[in-house]
Amino acid sequence: MKVLIINGSPRVGGNTSIAINEMVKVFDSEGVETEVVQVGNKDIRGCIACSSCKTSGKCVFDDIVNELAPKFEAADGLVVASPVYYAAANGTLVSCLDRLFYSTGFDRTMKVGASIAVARRGGCSATFDQLNKYFMNCGMAVATSQYWNSVHGRDKGEAEQDLEGLQTMRTLARNMTFLMKSIALGKEKYGLPETEERQWTHFIG
Numbered sequence: 001m002k003v004l005i006i007n008g009s010p011r012v013g014g015n016t017s018i019a020i021n022e023m024v025k026v027f028d029s030e031g032v033e034t035e036v037v038q039v040g041n042k043d044i045r046g047c048i049a050c051s052s053c054k055t056s057g058k059c060v061f062d063d064i065v066n067e068l069a070p071k072f073e074a075a076d077g078l079v080v081a082s083p084v085y086y087a088a089a090n091g092t093l094v095s096c097l098d099r100l101f102y103s104t105g106f107d108r109t110m111k112v113g114a115s116i117a118v119a120r121r122g123g124c125s126a127t128f129d130q131l132n133k134y135f136m137n138c139g140m141a142v143a144t145s146q147y148w149n150s151v152h153g154r155d156k157g158e159a160e161q162d163l164e165g166l167q168t169m170r171t172l173a174r175n176m177t178f179l180m181k182s183i184a185l186g187k188e189k190y191g192l193p194e195t196e197e198r199q200w201t202h203f204i205g
């Protein structure tokens with residue numbers, strides 16, 4: 001079992017890292033391999049809707065997004081973690097995820113996704129909803145915890161004091177591991193759900 005973890009914070013060792021590390025400890029103890037990639041401190045531009053990925057299978061901007069694509073394809077689970085900026089996800093992370101999800105065509109059915117929002121005080125649940133959207137139109141399963149996945153803190157290190165937030169992270173990692181293992185068993189026994197030929201209906205007037 002492998003989990004790719006994308007950290008959307010520009011601050012190395014910041015509060016988002018603390019939240020992620022709490023999950024990594026559980027994944028380690030459960031024998032789940034993890035790779036953390038910090039993208040919030042990278043220069044990642046947004047999607048330009050050129051659609052060249054539809055023929056090439058990769059983004060026209062050959063940066064970390066194209067490096068993340070095979071890691072995501074190989075992973076059983078994806079964790080996306082963001083600091084809250086203006087009650088939403090970090091803009092660099094959003095550019096990264098738009099391009100990653102749009103430019104890759106591999107099947108994501110029943111890969112397990114989990115999102116985390118980290119904030120001083122407000123905007124966690126809006127950010128959580130925003131990040132979950134990436135998982136929810138491509139057949140992924142979404143792991144949940146004992147509460148909405150948020151951790152609080154402003155200055156670097158403050159998240160260590162949010163004991164409930166850290167417990168939520170540990171529970172999330174355990175639930176995600178259970179879901180990934182259960183899905184692996186289910187795939188062996190029943191196979192993935194049948195898919196229909198895709199209908200593309202555009203509402204233009």
Ligand SMILES: Cc1cc2nc3c(=O)[nH]c(=O)nc-3n(C[C@H](O)[C@H](O)[C@H](O)COP(=O)(O)O)c2cc1C
Pocket residue numbers: 009010011013014015016017083084085086087088118119120121122123152153154155156
């Ligand atoms: C540009 C900017 C906008 C922010 N907006 C919010 C916000 O809307 N709500 C909030 O509670 N905290 C906000 N914060 C605080 C961060 O979410 C908080 O410091 C968080 O711990 C940062 O995580 P990090 O250490 O992983 O970068 C903002 C910080 C910055 C730099």
